[in-house]
Amino acid sequence: NAGVMQNPRHLVRRRGQEARLRCSPMKGHSHVYWYRQLPEEGLKFMVYLQKENIIDESGMPKERFSAEFPKEGPSILRIQQVVRGDSAAYFCASSPEQVGGVQYFGPGTRLTVT
Amino acid sequence: AQSVTQLGSHVSVSEGALVLLRCNYSSSVPPYLFWYVQYPNQGLQLLLKYTTGATLVKGINGFEAEFKKSETSFHLTKPSAHMSDAAEYFCAVSGISNFGNEKLTFGTGTRLTIIP
Numbered sequence: 001n002a003g004v005m006q007n008p009r010h011l012v013r014r015r016g017q018e019a020r021l022r023c024s025p026m027k028g029h030s031h032v033y034w035y036r037q038l039p040e041e042g043l044k045f046m047v048y049l050q051k052e053n054i055i056d057e058s059g060m061p062k063e064r065f066s067a068e069f070p071k072e073g074p075s076i077l078r079i080q081q082v083v084r085g086d087s088a089a090y091f092c093a094s095s096p097e098q099v100g101g102v103q104y105f106g107p108g109t110r111l112t113v114t
Numbered sequence: 115a116q117s118v119t120q121l122g123s124h125v126s127v128s129e130g131a132l133v134l135l136r137c138n139y140s141s142s143v144p145p146y147l148f149w150y151v152q153y154p155n156q157g158l159q160l161l162l163k164y165t166t167g168a169t170l171v172k173g174i175n176g177f178e179a180e181f182k183k184s185e186t187s188f189h190l191t192k193p194s195a196h197m198s199d200a201a202e203y204f205c206a207v208s209g210i211s212n213f214g215n216e217k218l219t220f221g222t223g224t225r226l227t228i229i230p
Contacts, residue, residue, distance in 0.1 A: 004157070033217065042118075042204055042220035043158070048213070056213040091157060099216045105150070105157040 004025065004094050004106035005074075013082045021077040023111045025094030032075045032102060034067060037089040049075060050098075053069045082113045116141045117187045118141045119227075120221035128229045133192040135224045137205030140186065146208040147188045147219065149179055161203075162202065175199070200228045 005024040013019050024079050030051055035043040049069035053089040057067070064082075069075040079086055089110045093103035121136040137227050139145055146165050150158040162173025169181040175198075179190045188205060206218040 008155075031215075035218075035220075040222075042222045043218070045217045045219070048211070048215045048217060055209045056217065057213050058211065058213075059217075093158075095216075098214065099210065101216075102148075102160055102163065103216075103218060104160070107155075107157040110155075 003053075004092055004104050006017060006090075006092050006106035006109050008109060010110050010112070012114060014114055015083055016081050019079040019082050020112055021079075021084070021111070022091050023075040023077070023092030023094075023106060025075070025092075026096075026104055028093035029096050029104075031095040031098055031101070032069050033093040033095070034077050035077075035091045035093065037091060037108075039088070045090060046077075059088050079111075082111070087111055087113045116145070116207045116219045118205050118207050118219055118221035120203075120205050120224050123222065123225055124225050124227065125228040127195045129197055130194050131179065133177075133190070133199065133226065135190040135194045135203050135205075137190065138186055139188060139205070139207045141207055141209065143209070144158050146216075147179075147181060148206040148208065149173065149177070149188075150204045150206060150220075151201050152204065152223075158163045159203065161190070164167060193230050195226075197228050197230065200226055202226070212230055 034046040045059040047067045063081045089108045091108045092106045095101040117140040148163045149161040163179045166180045
């Protein structure tokens, strides 16, 4: 059973460009979470999605960031007009349950904004 | 609101010595608690979790943690450190959001170095 897949693993963008981060959850998992890890900090919750629904986006910055989890295909975290402060590791996790299930993490996408 | 405090951002121990990584939490409801390990340039791997029941939880790679409600602590220990234990360790508490979903609140992490 493959784990949570994320791609790309490393992404370099210039200021003002768009970044698209992809996450394929574990087979049978319909709950996806995105977390951001800034340098020297712990992971911070960004958004929780189920298929075709954003349930909790309380941790998402109000502008430039969006997420989706379509009926078919991976979950996408999209950052428009990136700035240097967006440089971080972005982790996706999936779970088989909304509550009480363990969250399994992917290897992360390391975004560098130059 | 939940919070997690990990005392000591860097801990060094000699190979074969006891590993003790400290975690204190704040939660308004009975917490679910987790320890994750992160190796360089990799994602987080679950070491162990506490939900209910026995307060001493055994995890993978010889690690264990004890839930102490009176001290609001969930310290991670391993009797004998191995070189392969060098990594970053994160304590996390889970809570239920206003939307009914679970989400994790992480501490800032402790980087464990093993001295040969």
